[in-house]
Amino acid sequence: MKVTETALPGVLLLEPSVFEDDRGFFLETWSAARYRDAGVAADFVQSNQVRSRRGVLRGLHFQLVRPQSKLVWAISGEILDVAVDVRRGSTTFGRWFGAILSGENHRQMFVPAGFAHGYCVLSESADVAYLCSDYYRPAGDRGVRWDDPAIGIAWPPGEKVLSAKDRALPLLADATDLPA
Numbered sequence: 001m002k003v004t005e006t007a008l009p010g011v012l013l014l015e016p017s018v019f020e021d022d023r024g025f026f027l028e029t030w031s032a033a034r035y036r037d038a039g040v041a042a043d044f045v046q047s048n049q050v051r052s053r054r055g056v057l058r059g060l061h062f063q064l065v066r067p068q069s070k071l072v073w074a075i076s077g078e079i080l081d082v083a084v085d086v087r088r089g090s091t092t093f094g095r096w097f098g099a100i101l102s103g104e105n106h107r108q109m110f111v112p113a114g115f116a117h118g119y120c121v122l123s124e125s126a127d128v129a130y131l132c133s134d135y136y137r138p139a140g141d142r143g144v145r146w147d148d149p150a151i152g153i154a155w156p157p158g159e160k161v162l163s164a165k166d167r168a169l170p171l172l173a174d175a176t177d178l179p180a
Contacts, residue, residue: 001014001015001016001017001034001038002014002015003015003038003039005039006083006097007092007095007097008083008085008092008095008096008097008115009090009092010110010112010114010115011083011097011109011110011111011112011115012038012039012040012109012110013099013107013108013109014035014038014040014071014107014108014109014110015105015106015107015108016028016029016106016108018106027106029073029108029129030044030071030131035071039110040069040071040110042069042071042110042112042131042133043133044071044131044132044133045132045133045134045135046131046132046134046135046136047129047130047131047132048129048130048131048132049075049127049128049129050127050128050129051125051126051127051128052121052125052126052128053121053124053125053161054121054122054123054124054125055120055121055158055159055160055161056120056121056160056161056162057118057119057120057121057146057155057160057161057162057166058118058119058120058162058163058166059082059116059117059118059119059143059146059166060082060084060116060117060118060143060144060145060146060169061116061117061118061141061142061143062086062113062114062115062116062117062142062143062179063113063134063136063137063140063141063142064140064141064142064177064178064179065137065139065140066134066135066137066140067113067114067134067140067179068113068132068133068134068136069110069111069112069113069132069133070110070111070117070130070131070132070133071108071109071110071111071130071131072101072108072109072110072111072117072119072128072129072130073101073106073107073108073109073128073129073130074101074102074103074126074127074128074129075103075127075128075129076103076125076126076127077102077103077121077122077123077124077125077126077127078100078101078102078103078104078121078122078123078126079100079101079102079119079120079121079122079123079126079128080098080099080100080119080120080122080155080156081098081099081100081101081109081117081118081119082096082097082098082117082118082119082120082153083096083097083098083109083111083115083116083117084096084115084116084117084118084144084151084153084172085114085115086114086115086116086144086172086175086178086179087114087115087178087179087180088178088179088180089180090114094150094151094172095151096151096152096153098153098154100122101119101128102123103126103127113133113179114179116143116144118146120155120156120160122156142175142177142178143165143166143169144169144170144171144172144175145169145170145171145172146160146162146166146169148171148172150171150172150173151172
């Protein structure tokens with residue numbers, strides 16, 4: 001597995017080994033010992049899968065109470081996956097990292113607790129899977145605006161399809177509940 005450290009401490013871009021032949025391919029999407037050796041220090045307890053269409057933007061979300069680390073990948077289609085450091089006092093507070101994850105490149109992104117996460121679908125549709133280090137708790141759900149100019153994420157051009165909840169998220173400067 002190839003592991004790339006990013007400019008955000010703890011955010012990793014992972015490229016699992018893929019074994020292909022005329023039947024298709026095989027890869028490990030998770031192996032506790034192998035990933036722990038690669039720097040993914042999380043005990044995952046929940047697995048999620050989401051299907052979205054082109055232009056859907058989900059995020060930027062994080063859990064304040066009982067924060068979650070996430071391991072994210074696209075099973076099919078293509079997304080721009082983004083992590084934003086929302087930890088007050090961090091030297092990289094407000095900075096972001098993004099990478100293309102797809103069913104073709106098999107890349108994964110590890111997003112540690114304390115980072116907001118979101119993605120935008122670039123293909124006609126995409127199936128996205130992610131493992132979480134803690135259970136989702138609606139009362140602890142928080143987020144910041146996807147288009148916050150202070151963060152300056154370079155989202156792809158085109159109309160974005162967002163939930164009402166995501167459209168109402170605050171700017172980072174106005175967010176009162178952020179991790180330490």
